[in-house]
Amino acid sequence: MLRLSHVFKTFNPGTVNEKRALTDLCLHLAPGDFVTIIGSNGAGKSTLFNAIAGSFDTDEGSIELDGKDVTFAPEYQRAKSIGRLFQDPMRGTAPGMTIEENLALAAGGGGWLSKLSRGDRERFRERLALLEIGLEDRMRQPVGLLSGGQRQSLALLMATMVPPKLLLLDEHTAALDPSAAEKVLRLTEEIVAEHKLTTMMITHNMRQALELGNRTLMMDSGRIVLDIGGEERAGLTVEDLLERFRSGAGKDLDNDRILLSD
Amino acid sequence: MDLLTALSLGQTALELGLICGLTVLALFLSYSMLNVCDLSTDGCFTLGAAVGAVVAIAGHPLLSIPAAMLAGVCSGFITALLQTRLGVDSLLSGIIVNTALYSVNIAVMGGSSLLNMNKTETVFTMMRELLRDTPLAGQYTLAVALIAAALVVGLLVAFLNTRLGLAIRATGDNPDMVRASSINPVFTTTVGLCVANAFTGLSGCLLAQSQKQVEINIGQGIVTIALASLLIGRAFLGKGSILTRAVGVVLGSFVFRLVYAIALRFDMPAFMLKLVSSVIVIIAISGPYLKGRLPMLRRRLTAGRGGSGRRGA
Secondary structure (H helix, E strand, O other), X not given: OEEEEEEEEEEOOOOOOOEEEEEEEEEEEOOOOEEEEEEOOOOOHHHHHHHHHOOOOOXXXXXXEOOEEOOOOOHHHHOOOEEEEOOOOOOOOOOOOEHHHHHHHHHOOOOOOOEOOHHHHHHHHHHXXXXXXXXXXXXXXXXXXXXXXXXXXXXXXXXXXXXXXXXXXXXXXXOOOHHHHHHHHHHHHHHHHHHOOEEEEEOOXXXXXXXXXXXXXXXXXXXXXEEEEHHHHHOOOHHHHHHHHHHHHOOOOOOOXXXXXX | OOHHHHHXXXXXXXXXXXXXXXXXXXXXXXXXXXXXXXXXXXXXXXHHHHHHHHHHHOOXXXXXXXXXXXXXHHHHHHHHHHHHOOXXXXXXXXXXXXXXXXXXXXXXXXXXXXXXXXXXXXXHHHHHHHHOOOOOHHHHHHHHHHHHHHHHHHHHHHHXXXXXXXXXXXXXXXXXXXXXXXXXXXXXXXXXXXXXXXXXXXXXXXXXXXXXXXXXXXXXXXXXXXHHHHHHHHHHHOOOOHHHHHHHHHHHHHHHHHHHHHHHHOOXXXXXXXXXXXXXXXXXXXXXXXXXXXXXXXXXXXXXHHHHHHHHO
16 A cells, blocks of 8 residues: 655754654555554654655655555645544634535545535535534534644544545644544544554554554654564553654654653 | 715726725735735736727737736736746845736836827626726726626635635645645635736736726736725625635625725825835834734833832832
């Protein structure tokens, strides 16, 4: 589904601020994989997502998505197969446009000159009702009036409106209050299961990293230092994970936001 | 001021307001929707006027309309190309195109800075012939202006509600979101600027034909005047559907011209137009900004007094 081969990325090369963000990174995801990613500060987790999504050009290596080489494809082209959510709930929706207009953009389909039809509205209403936060009755209100949790739920719905080949979740519940985070996370699980989406999720919650999905990656200094799945992962505790990280990276996990338990 | 003068004053303001309102609608698309301040507007307005005049003088008054709009599209395309593909800052690309258009416009007018259309058949003279012997005989300018404004409002509103229109609005509303979606912001910015400049070109073409002449400075300062109109319109009908807001900006254009015409009656010299429009834009933009800063300023003032008191103690 996704294959990264020897990907390198250095920011500000040749200056004092040179930062090797990704170093010889190789990764292969099978269809339906749900991978959780944890790592220290500046380990390159978001950079990895940016490389996959095409937010910048990589220096070396190749990226293959769903059997196609997308190494040189621009971001908007890759976005046709990638759904992406950011930590900031403001990033995924257009505040000045109504809920239904946002959904219409996400739904795509039809020609450039096609308009929102009654059928589209019905479809949006049904999808919105699944969120169970009453957005289906506010479809003509601007998104700017919604709370962070509501906006992130909407963004999740938009990112998966047309089921993507790959879903990238960059700590998408981190900026929400606990109950909203819980809700959005549950929703994520439902949607991922419903469409059997191949998913990558960055989290700083160690327990989440072990409980969700079928595979866990740990990153440090632009490398994947630990990649565990299957039965090996099933019996793992947070302490085991930290120990494994220490032996993999040769140092302690230093993420100032990491949650060891809840 | 008797009733007749007032009526004629209102009519002139309405005609000018509607014709220049097309430029305001162009800015409504580029500035309010796409969030690009298109400073090539002045040059593009003149370009539309020049191209329209040349085509009309060549004996094709109807063709002058699409020709002027097409010229606007080309101008908008260059402005978009500079900022999306060639790494030129968005404001700067407008300024550069505006400067370049000065030469282009004189070239279009055959090396002259003034073209006369006194004996030329224009869309206005055509309308005059059409309305002859009807009760509306004298209202041909208003008729053309009304039709043009209604058509452009209709087209623009329909356009902004298509998927492409939504994508253009999203590009201005949340560029981050658009970058991470399958919408190509280069494409939406380009289309948006092309459409907006087509309206600007049309606006220039109609103003020149209604005045029966093009002068190279016809578009000078139109971007500020249009911005002032846009912001006035926003004050009246700034919220609600796209249609309401689009009608609002045309209304703003009319109100601006009306106030200006009344000021002229009270002996404000005509050359003050641009100063007045600049001041309106400044007030409309900095007013809300300063209002937002007010609580902080107030706090600082009180703290300043208290602070010096403490220091003295």
